[in-house]
Amino acid sequence: MDRKEFLASLGIGAAFVAYSSCLEGCNVANPVSSAPTNVDFTLDLTAAANNALKTNGGYVYNNGIIVTRTTAGQYVAVYSVCPHAGATVQYDSRNNRFNCPAHGSNFGTDGSLINGPANQGLTKYNTSLNGTSLRVYS
Numbered sequence: 001m002d003r004k005e006f007l008a009s010l011g012i013g014a015a016f017v018a019y020s021s022c023l024e025g026c027n028v029a030n031p032v033s034s035a036p037t038n039v040d041f042t043l044d045l046t047a048a049a050n051n052a053l054k055t056n057g058g059y060v061y062n063n064g065i066i067v068t069r070t071t072a073g074q075y076v077a078v079y080s081v082c083p084h085a086g087a088t089v090q091y092d093s094r095n096n097r098f099n100c101p102a103h104g105s106n107f108g109t110d111g112s113l114i115n116g117p118a119n120q121g122l123t124k125y126n127t128s129l130n131g132t133s134l135r136v137y138s
Ligand code: FES
Pocket: 082, 083, 084, 085, 086, 087, 100, 101, 102, 103, 104, 105, 116, 117, 118
């Protein structure tokens, strides 16, 4: 019986396996590609695909970027790829910050690093609201 089978027999799922892998290898140096620099797209806030942005705390992904309507009602956009190991970050409305579900890194709404294991923040993009059009640009 290998390690994975042993853990499975104990009822410990893949999340623990991923976590224990992090304990063994969290010192990897940013294997993630860099954030795009020539960003410029517009979201139609009346489109069904963007319904989450009608509510504070909602978010959508577009072009590798997470676009959030914060709990304070501001539109914020950051690169969605965690600089630690490449997982996709989420918006944590309870704490008004971005969270990486893979190993627990947290980032402010300005993209700044709050805690690791990531060792740098997320690239932030500009947003501009014009009626029901939300422009995201670098
Ligand atoms: S991928 Fe490890 S904390 Fe995000």
